[in-house]
Amino acid sequence: MSATAIQNLGSTIPVPSVKELVAHTLDAVPQRYLWDVDGDYPTAPAFSGNSSLQVPVLDMAKLVDPRYQELELQKLHDACKNWGIFQLTGHEIYDESIKNMHTKTQKFFNLPHEEKQRYAQKPGSLEGYGQAFVISEDQKLEWCDMIFLKTIPTETRKLEFWPHNFTKTLDTYSQHMRKVAVSIIGLIAMALGTNEKMLSEAFEGGQYDVRMNCYPPCPQPEQVIGISSHADISAISLLTDCGDIPGLQVLKDGQWVYIEPITNAIVVNIGIIMEVVSNGVYKAPYHRAAVNREKERFSIVTFCYPEKKFDIKPDAKQVMDSECLALYKSFTNEEYFKSFYERIKLSGEGIPFIDTLNI
Numbered sequence: 109m110s111a112t113a114i115q116n117l118g119s120t121i122p123v124p125s126v127k128e129l130v131a132h133t134l135d136a137v138p139q140r141y142l143w144d145v146d147g148d149y150p151t152a153p154a155f156s157g158n159s160s161l162q163v164p165v166l167d168m169a170k171l172v173d174p175r176y177q178e179l180e181l182q183k184l185h186d187a188c189k190n191w192g193i194f195q196l197t198g199h200e201i202y203d204e205s206i207k208n209m210h211t212k213t214q215k216f217f218n219l220p221h222e223e224k225q226r227y228a229q230k231p232g233s234l235e236g237y238g239q240a241f242v243i244s245e246d247q248k249l250e251w252c253d254m255i256f257l258k259t260i261p262t263e264t265r266k267l268e269f270w271p272h273n274f275t276k277t278l279d280t281y282s283q284h285m286r287k288v289a290v291s292i293i294g295l296i297a298m299a300l301g302t303n304e305k306m307l308s309e310a311f312e313g314g315q316y317d318v319r320m321n322c323y324p325p326c327p328q329p330e331q332v333i334g335i336s337s338h339a340d341i342s343a344i345s346l347l348t349d350c351g352d353i354p355g356l357q358v359l360k361d362g363q364w365v366y367i368e369p370i371t372n373a374i375v376v377n378i379g380i381i382m383e384v385v386s387n388g389v390y391k392a393p394y395h396r397a398a399v400n401r402e403k404e405r406f407s408i409v410t411f412c413y414p415e416k417k418f419d420i421k422p423d424a425k426q427v428m429d430s431e432c433l434a435l436y437k438s439f440t441n442e443e444y445f446k447s448f449y450e451r452i453k454l455s456g457e458g459i460p461f462i463d464t465l466n467i
């Protein structure tokens with residue numbers, strides 16, 4: 109898939125802001141937000157903190173320390189293979205950069221609606237403030253307001269969508285996330301036994317998009333969904349939670365498992381491109397965001413894409429075809445995902461794949 113394909117992944121029909129809905133009208137949740145009307149949509153259980161399954165936690169300091177590296181790389185490999193998602197602690201990203209970004213994000217969503225509208229999505233584009241992937245008038249809606257921005261390379265930025273006081277903070281945050289992405293991709297390459305330098309370089313010059321999510325409290329949290337089940341189309345995604353409110357869930361062995369926020373940890377999520385790059389050894393996991401009755405939750409996701417410079421290998425394409433079909437079928441917004449899938453199938457051009465990969 110080319111960077112251009114990623115950039116043009118769709119537009120969205122304007123729908124009401126969830127925050128506005130909560131502020132003005134909310135006696136009962138409107139029908140369009142109720143996913144579990146018949147009890148056949150797997151509802152989000154409230155966080156209980158006592159799941160037997162725990163998402164792996166990896167320590168960057170140990171991953172780069174020669175004394176522990178071999179063992180830690182094995183843990184990384186197992187995490188990517190068996191979960192496709194893990195929490196990363198011990199990274200070198202300054203707390204300040206993450207905190208500043210969290211504060212700005214919360215402030216932005218708490219601005220009056222009219223002010224946020226200055227940065228609203230325009231027809232035909234996903235960038236800006238609004239909702240993602242609403243493609244039909246009768247589609248179920250997610251309990252989430254968001255703002256989506258391209259950050260790296262700088263020439264992809266459309267500053268008219270950037271809230272006016274974001275520039276420095278988001279720039280710093282994105283540079284830091286790129287640093288984490290390059291390091292973690294290098295380690296993933298080592299764990300896969302492939303060319304670390306080539307893969308790291310592809311991310312050094314890669315594309316980085318940021319999505320900030322706001323999930324207002326909901327009086328019927330079991331029947332709505334913040335973000336419905338999906339796999340990310342990035343190579344990896346890096347998520348930071350702006351508080352300690354659990355919401356992100358990953359599907360593991362048929363069970364939805366909460367990722368319990370750890371202060372300053374970064375959640376690393378394998379995306380579909382990495383699934384292809386690894387020839388299907390690593391899986392892009394289904395995940396979703398649950399909401400709760402009491403507290404507003406905010407998250408920031410950085411979608412990381414490699415530079416477009418590798419050719420696809422035939423066997424990688426096969427993995428993509430079968431896996432993508434399965435993904436596509438379970439996707440909520442089928443039309444959107446179908447167009448994505450068709451684009452991948454048709455474009456021989458540039459699904460990044462490392463030729464030296466030998467697994």
Ligand SMILES: O=C(O)CCC(=O)C(=O)O
Nearest residue numbers: 319321355356397407409
């Ligand atoms: O907010 C979350 O926990 C999940 C966000 C997510 O999956 C996304 O934006 O792709």
Ligand SMILES: [Fe+2]
Nearest residue numbers: 338339340395
């Ligand atoms: Fe996601």
